[in-house]
Amino acid sequence: MKENKLIHWFKYASPQSFYPLAGKMIPWFWALTAVFGLSGLWLSFFVAPTDAVQGDGYRIIFIHVPASWMSMFIYIVMACWAGLGLALNTRLSGMMAQALAPTGALMAFLSLWTGAFWGKPMWGTWWVWDARLTSELILFFLYLGFIALQAAIDDARRADKAGAILALVGVVNVPIIYFSVKWWNTLHQGSSVSLNKSPTMAATMLWGMLLMALCFWMYSIAVALMRVRAIILERETHTEWIKDLAEVKQ
């Protein structure tokens, strides 16, 4: 009786059963992106008060901080998929890692770009080679390297393996980014939000930032799922089940 109720999770490790599941989930994640994004933007730009020191320029954090968080988190998820793929030899893992990389690169770029725009008026410089900024730039290059390496190898399975090793080696950089402001003297300020102390910002500002972070999460999931579906179609194009798909038959 109980046996029947269990969801067979491993079933979804096969591209054939994951493809329709991802298709069903995508609209939900887009809807959540819109809900969190609209409420987050409204809170960020119309409700949150002007900062006492920085004026309205501080509002860059509503994009900058969520993008930075996502750039680090996506890398960890990507490395986890890469590690799973290496250990278990599952086909879907490599595809998931490949699907996440461009979104991660976008987030890292957004983080660096918005940071530079904030840095010029606030610090007085676009860029400075401090530990936080430099390690985030390395993260951006790791994403680009991963994408380039995968694209350079024709055999998909070998490309996955090479990419996985690069992704796993690069994962040491993530704690360096996160703790850089604690370990070294940096121009970049410390964390306003962290697990072991209360946030050092006003409540409405914090809520705006958290809603924007949720919006970025949902966006990343939706885009990664769309991309993984495209990768599945591309890599499994020779299989029978793809030929039987309604959208392929047309």
Add this chain to the structure above:
Amino acid sequence: MRPWQKRAAIIGGGLAALGVAAALALNALNSNIALYVTPSEVVAGKAPQGQAFRIGGLVKEGSLKRDNLTAHFVVTDTVKEVPVAYTGILPDLFKEGKGAVVQGKLGPDGSFVASEVLAKHDENYTPKEAQQAIDKAQAAAKGKP
């Protein structure tokens, strides 16, 4: 041990070894990664002689004086102090009592001639009204004996 467990163990071991190697390398490079030295380190003679470097600290309250286009102020870490001279435009967030990072060279008399001044912001975000209330309360507390 099954093959996948063996591969997982190799990945785990590899990551652990990589982590240790990265930690050792970063530890060895510690002083090079730091963006700036503190005034205490400068006074103790740990700053590089004859070449440009950065000092980070707080701009001492009441120390900012302007003489034509040159700004004179003192950077402190509340223990030691370094006087700084800078000709140019100071960033908006540059204020007495706030953090700053100055780049330049140390003169023979122990004063620092800066070629670049950056404002260092802290991680606190406060609405204007709340900050005014805090300032008022602090001023009131100071006024009382």
